[in-house]
Amino acid sequence: MNPKPGWVRYMAKVYDMIERVDFLNDVKEIEKKAAAEVLKKEIRAFVMHEGQSYTYDCPSTGCSYSLLCNGNVLIKDDEDAEEKEVEMENLTPEEMEILREFMVYMLDTEIQYEEEEIDRYTNLCL
Secondary structure, X not given: XXXXXXXXXXXXXXXXXXXXXXXXXXXXXXXXXXXXXXXXXXXXXXXXXXXXXXXXXXXXXXXXXXXXXXXXXXXXXXXXXXXXXXXXXXXXXXHHHHHHHHHHHHHHHHHHHHHHHHHHHHHHHO
């Protein structure tokens, strides 16, 4: 009996690897959808508190983002001067991270301002 050529012996391993990659891609897609849903809820709460907000230009995409009350994002490309409304699921993970960082920065700034106001009133009362 002749031995099988090398590529035939390793085809089963290749198919197993392809199957694992497909599985990991499916898991990644499920996790991305879950993260998008959480971020959408956070954006709704943020917009209800702060009102509609615009981010600065993102250095990686060159776009600015507007957070909408429905949890979606309006993307404005400065080169094309074109705006389009995008659902959270269609954003890249980097864009989602930028939006989350923006909301955290805005809320931190607001908290710091409120703490300074409280300190000011406290010092006036002393």
